[in-house]
Amino acid sequence: MLHPDLRADRERRLAENGLAEAVALAAALPNLEVVGSEVVRVGRMQPGTLFGSGKVDELKARFAALEVDLVLVDGPVSPVQQRNLEKAWGVKLLDRTGLILEIFADRARTREGVMQVELAALSYQRTRLVRAWTHLERQRGGFGFVGGPGETQIEADRRAIDDQVIRIKRQLEKVVKTRELHRAARRRVPFPLVALVGYTNAGKSTLFNRMTGAEVLAKDMLFATLDPTMRGLVLPSGRKIIISDTVGFISDLPTQLVAAFRATLEEVLEADLILHVRDISHPESAEQAADVAKILAALGVKAATPQIEIWNKLDLVQGAMRDGLVQQAQGRDGVMALSALTGEGLPELLEAISRAFDEAKSDLRLTLPFSEGRRHAWLHAEGVVLAETQTEDGWQIDLRWTARQEQRYREF
Template sequence: MSTGFERDRSEFARGARAIIVLPDLGGSSRDADARLDETAGLAEAIGISVIERHHFRVRQAKPATMLGSGQVDALAEAVREGEAELVIFDAALTPVQQRNLETALECKVLDRTGLILEIFGERAATAEGRLQVELAHLDYQAGRLVRSWTHLERQRGGFGFLGGPGETQIEADRRMIRDRMARLRRELDQVAKTRTLHRERRQRAPWPVIALVGYTNAGKSTLFNRLTGSDVMAENLLFATLDPTLRQVPMPGTDKAILSDTVGFVSDLPTQLVAAFKATLEEVVSADLLIHVRDIAHPDTDAQRADVETVLEEIGVASPEITPRVEAWNKVDLLDEERRAAVLEEAARRDDVVAISAMSGEGVDALTETVGAKLTAGHRRYHIALPTADGAGAAWLHANGEVLDQWIEGETANYDVRMAPRDYERFIRRDA
């Protein structure tokens, strides 16, 4: 029987018939249907056609196949009846499990990590993004002798999990993979140095940096577009944004700020991706404030929040006491009246939460007011005297602080200004 392994990937991936499998080992706080929906959404994000979903309860993962023998037989029957070309497991499979399942099911098998890497491979738009995803993919492939790394030389997106030339002639050259990874790391180190220089240049400027973070498809890019008037890709797709985008935005109390839209997080985000995207995520680490955008209408919104906090901890983001955070409870327009009333009431009781609809604009003004207040919470009042001829100094104070009062005495212009201590120090050193 032909398994479809030899098909060209461009033919195979788009419209490939797939079955989603959730091996439920117990202990998860997530809703099984929501997990299956998310995995189906991941598959559909790269054009895979999901024909069936299966939820298997597994007492203990089998080292050879993850599932029990009866479950594997039932799945094989579903593959034959549905003429499925691909089975996607919402779990991390070992190389042995993946290989044995492909033999038993007689079709391609992909685990959660491989699926996410495949999506990232198609979505990375910049040279840096492609380098990051390629490095993550090679790290993943290094322990799997069932694929050929040479697929990475193809020009189109993706990384060859779903078919392609050479699949039947499995030759993994570990030395070549290691050399390639070393070169990619050197290139990304250079990217990181360049990004650090840009960040230092921004830090010398007076504007704070605000980073949007959140679970994938929570509405970050929609909110980014709403706040900046940009047209960043904001579709109802998982991982619509991979490469960071920065724009200046007006912000109450601070004249303006730099807003950064970042890659969405996801549960069980592959460690290879966390490491590979570290240069990108440094924008989050160095931010003055985080806006955590949550899909408050999602059934697993609390679990998604926990996943985001876990990733933030992994990449070294300081605690909320050091790096202020505001939660934007997005998509209130999708709630029924009872749930909406409860969400609005709870948000109103907290000073770090704003209920919004990035799509309609509801609550966005309140969000900017809250963010502005957080950014200026540590500001102090200073009295500054300047020569009346120092127009540049006066303009600096108006641009970077809140001028509360001003008056002229002879040749001296006096200003009472509220600003951050670091901005005051920057002003004092401006002519040094």
């Protein structure tokens, strides 16, 4: 595992922490043994080989001695650089995007998840065709006796990939329509949606299981959760909510995955409340939180959507630092410190969620025609009806509701 430490990145994050995350990514793949890892200082990136010629030769000798078959580079590697390095080292090479795609391909279980991964992989592979076909003169003949040179092999491969992309996108459109129908049906159900988001391995699934009693896979592993899971939960106030566990985010998330998993993350866009779970014991917890905020903004999550920031894994922090974190969280609005593993702080979190939905309410008198029976039923199910009388034209209803309930009613 190689982590290129580019001069431009040194002010943003420690290279050693980046390398540790990359090794954890590699460990998430089965049947893959990491025999060595190293931070490689790169003063000036070489366009053809990424590293300087001396470093390339040095690494070649070390790979040969260790009998390495696969080299992982934790960073972007251009198709030309990948081709040249594979040729120089005599190994297969995967960059950060390729590694994450491999993990996602291994973990996806639902039909939608598999298609999302396949779509992202095809987009990635299309840019890598230069690696397979370095001689563009390889051509297929044209039609007839006077046909032109025909299409090059690389053009044929690109066309085949484009055809597959179109096919998968059409299938995904059907899935998206189905999900939209499910969401529309859920809007008619008077249960708010709460979405768990956060950096990968922040403990979202452990917290999800602790809150709902579910048995979602929760491991100390990056990207243990890929396919979203939803469960019902009754808060101490008696209010019922729907809570959703989502795929974890990561720094430098491949653009192909941001686009491809947009449908999977649409639950976050629909959420009435977002729980941002942070691994507060991680040395770069603040940087991870910034990455999550950046991705949420890229997905189009509204800034007005209420959020609670959860400082998780308090059980891994000891002594004065732990006490300081607890006091700091107590002094800030919208921040909770807890341990999903031990359950410490969970009752306070559930109370905070309850309070988030106990918003200021306003009164309104509404006249609804008899033809709006579904809206009428929704208002009663939502529990906002104070009084009701029937007239010749319909129902006259006195309501008391929150601004969010009013908005949901308008969108009904």
